[in-house]
Each structure stands twice: as structure tokens, then as C-alpha cells.
Amino acid sequence: MRAGLLGMGKYNPPHVLTNEDLEKRIDTSDEWIRTRTGIEERRIADDDTNTSDMAFEAAKEALASAEIRPDQIGLILVATVTPDYTFPSVSTMIQERLGAKNAAAMDVSAACAGFIYGVVTAKQFVEAGTYDYVLVVGVEKLSKITDWEDRNTAVLFGDGAGAAVVGKVSEGRGILSFELGADGSGGKHLCHRDFIEMNGREVFKFAVRQMGESALSVTEKAGLTKDDVDYLVPHQANIRIMEASRERLGLPIEKMSKSVHKYGNTSAASIPISLTDDLAEGRVKDDDVIVLVGFGGGLTWGALCIKWGK
Numbered sequence: 001m002r003a004g005l006l007g008m009g010k011y012n013p014p015h016v017l018t019n020e021d022l023e024k025r026i027d028t029s030d031e032w033i034r035t036r037t038g039i040e041e042r043r044i045a046d047d048d049t050n051t052s053d054m055a056f057e058a059a060k061e062a063l064a065s066a067e068i069r070p071d072q073i074g075l076i077l078v079a080t081v082t083p084d085y086t087f088p089s090v091s092t093m094i095q096e097r098l099g100a101k102n103a104a105a106m107d108v109s110a111a112c113a114g115f116i117y118g119v120v121t122a123k124q125f126v127e128a129g130t131y132d133y134v135l136v137v138g139v140e141k142l143s144k145i146t147d148w149e150d151r152n153t154a155v156l157f158g159d160g161a162g163a164a165v166v167g168k169v170s171e172g173r174g175i176l177s178f179e180l181g182a183d184g185s186g187g188k189h190l191c192h193r194d195f196i197e198m199n200g201r202e203v204f205k206f207a208v209r210q211m212g213e214s215a216l217s218v219t220e221k222a223g224l225t226k227d228d229v230d231y232l233v234p235h236q237a238n239i240r241i242m243e244a245s246r247e248r249l250g251l252p253i254e255k256m257s258k259s260v261h262k263y264g265n266t267s268a269a270s271i272p273i274s275l276t277d278d279l280a281e282g283r284v285k286d287d288d289v290i291v292l293v294g295f296g297g298g299l300t301w302g303a304l305c306i307k308w309g310k
Contacts, residue, residue, distance in 0.1 A: 002174030003126040005119070006133070006310055007066025007165040010276040011057035012263060013045040019155070026151045033155045038239025042158030042264030044143045050084045051161075052093040055139040058161035058272075059094055062135065066165035070100040073165075074131025077121060078107045079114025079138045079268040081192065081297070082145060090139065103135070111190070112235050112296025113180075114138055114268035115162065116304060119292075120178045122166035137163040138268035147195035156237075157196070158264035162272025173287070173309045177221035179214050179302060186299040207241045207295050212248030214303035215293045219249070222305040226250045228289050229305075233278070235294035236260035236270040245293060257283070267296065284308055 018041045019030035033039055045054065055078055063070060076098075078091040091105035110117040115138035122134035139161035148154045168174075186206060189199040211234060219229055226249050234242045236259055246256045259274040266273060271292055278284045286309035293303040 001168040001171065003123040003166050004169035004174030004306065004310070005164045006167045006169065007062045007064070007068065008272060008276040008279055009058045009061025009065055009163045010273045011054045011061070011161045012273065013043045013049060013054070013159050015044050015046060016041050017044045022155055026149060026154055028151045028155055037156060038260050039155065039264045040261045043160055045141050045159040051080055051082050051139050051141045052084050052090045054141070054159065054161035055090055055137045055163070056094045056097050058139065058163040059098060059135055059137055062163035062165050066167070068133055068165050070098040071102050073100045073103040073133050073135050075122070075125055075134045076100060076103045076105040077118040077134060077136045079110065079118045079136070080107060080140055081109055081111050081114070081267065082141045083107060094137070100135070110296060110300045111298055112237065112265070112267045112270065113294045113300040113302040114296065115271050116292060116294050116302030117180060117300070119164065119166060119304060120180055120302065123175050123178070126166055126168060133165055133167045135163065135165055137161060138272050140267040140269050142196070142267055145192055145196055150195070152200060153196050153198055156265045158266050160263055160266040160269045160273050162269045162276055164272055169310050173307045176305045176307055177218045178304050179218050179221070181214070181301045183299045187297065190297040190299065192297070204238070204241065206299060207237065208244040210295050210301045211241060211245040211293050214301055215245050215249055215291050218291060218303040218305040224289065224305070229291055230288040231255050231257070231284055231290040233257040233271055233275050233290060233292045236263065236274055237265045249291065
């Protein structure tokens with residue numbers, strides 16, 4: 001039996017920062033942001049809300065969705081580049097708050113591809129029989145590492161958390177294939193020193209190529225063709241990058257997950273947040289073949305092909 005995603009959850013901070021709000025702070029415009037990124041607004045956590053707080057809320061919802069008790073979790077993986085502290089890790093903090101007394105815990109650092117890395121890691125443990133259930137959380141408080149005076153990056157990022165419970169699913173369903181990759185030579189194009197720094201032109205070229213290639217690669221690894229794919233959940237970074245991967249798979253626009261307009265780029269949280277919304281809206285159904293694909297700083301990338309359902 002394969003591993004699959006048994007339950008999903010998310011958390012979005014209540015405070016909304018619109019493009020019009022940003023117009024008052026920096027030299028930009030709503031039209032410029034929309035046409036280049038597809039973003040209309042993003043959610044920003046307040047000073048009293050930490051990364052671990054958002055992770056905890058998303059994790060609770062995922063456990064409820066999967067109908068799993070905290071003490072049944074064998075491992076917690078939290079994908080983030082914005083932890084509360086260097087240590088203790090976010091994973092250990094939410095382990096204690098959840099009451100997941102039997103769980104090991106560690107954080108994963110692969111930037112926007114972190115959730116994919118976490119799910120692939122969880123898959124190995126579940127299919128090896130080491131753990132029955134693994135909790136994977138993608139969470140970021142990017143507002144604390146964003147330079148709000150830099151118009152090239154300030155318009156892009158938001159805060160939030162998404163989570164999944166990974167466990168064994170029924171025959172024929174689950175994770176059919178995956179791809180992980182990295183190119184450290186490109187790390188200089190998207191990095192964090194005092195704030196997020198990005199060479200937009202180079203990151204765009206890399207992302208457009210890699211997202212499309214990875215989406216197609218995992219489809220082929222699963223023994224499927226583009227015609228077999230029912231739905232695409234790309235990392236919600238930029239609508240033009242997302243559209244490039246959709247076109248590579250030959251999917252109509254209604255078959256692509258889109259939440260970037262509501263939340264901006266939430267890094268490791270973007271794919272699980274978007275997928276949780278899709279499930280709630282009935283856009284993903286049992287036995288649909290879905291492709292998840294993301295890229296991030298490092299440079300890193302990853303993709304999954306999943307036949308949905310428990």
C-alpha cells in the first residue's frame with residue numbers, strides 16, 4: 001500500500017494587506033502588481049503571532065480532517081525558513097502543544113519547495129513501516145524577513161500555514177511518483193541575509209523551466225500522460241510562472257489551483273494552503289490524478305503525482 005495524504009488543514013492570519021495599502025507605502029501600483037504577479041492581497045501575521053502558532057492551528061485542522069489523534073503521530077516534519085528560533089525547532093514546539101507525545105520532530109529547510117520535501121520524506125517512513133502517520137506542515141512568517149521598502153519583493157510575500165497527515169491509503173491511490181532536486185549554484189539569486197533578496201529575472205527563468213519540466217517528469221514517472229492529469233497545484237509564487245507549468249501539461253485554466261491572488265507567496269505553506277481550499281470547494285475529488293509542483297531558494301524544486309483519496 002502506498003502513502004497518501006489523509007487529511008489537510010490550513011491557517012491564514014486575519015489581517016489583509018491589499019495592493020492599495022502598499023501603494024501608500026512604496027512606489028508601486030495595484031495594476032503593476034496584478035499584471036506581473038497576479039497578487040491582489042496577502043495575509044500578514046501580527047507581532048504576537050509566531051510561526052509556531054500558525055503551524056499549530058493548521059496541524060490541528062489536518063489531524064481533525066484525517067480523524068487522527070495526536071498520540072498516533074510518529075513523526076512531525078515542519079517545512080519553514082522562518083522559525084521562531086534557531087532552536088527549539090517549530091516541530092518540537094507544536095509537538096508539545098498538540099500533545100503528540102509519541103512523535104519525533106524536526107524542521108526541514110528547502111524554502112518554497114519545503115512542503116514537497118517534507119511529504120516525500122514522510123512517504124519513505126510510512127511505506128517502510130516505520131511510522132503509521134507523519135504530520136507535515138509548511139509554514140512561514142515571511143513578513144518578518146521582508147524589506148517593506150523594497151518594491152521588488154515587498155509586494156510578493158504573505159504569511160500562513162498548511163498541513164497534511166501522511167499515511168497509508170487504499171490500493172491504487174496515494175503518491176504515484178515524486179521528484180526532488182537542487183542547484184546550489186543558483187542560491188545567490190534567491191536568498192536571505194538581513195532580508196529576502198531576489199534576482200527576479202534569473203529566478204523567473206529558472207522557475208518557468210523547472211516547474212514545467214518537473215510537472216511533466218512526475219507524470220511520466222507515474223506511467224501516465226498529460227491527458228491523465230486532472231488537476232495541477234503549483235507553488236503560488238507568480239501567476240505567469242504558474243501558467244507556464246499549466247500550459248506544459250496542456251490543462252485548461254479551471255484545472256489549475258489558484259490562490260496567489262488572495263494570499264501572495266507564502267513559500268512552504270502555499271501548496272498545502274491552496275490544496276486545502278480546493279478540497280473545501282470540491283475542486284479535487286477521489287481518484288483524481290493531481291500534480292503538486294514547487295520551487296524555492298537554494299535553489300530547490302520538487303513535485304508529486306498523486307491519485308487522490310484515502
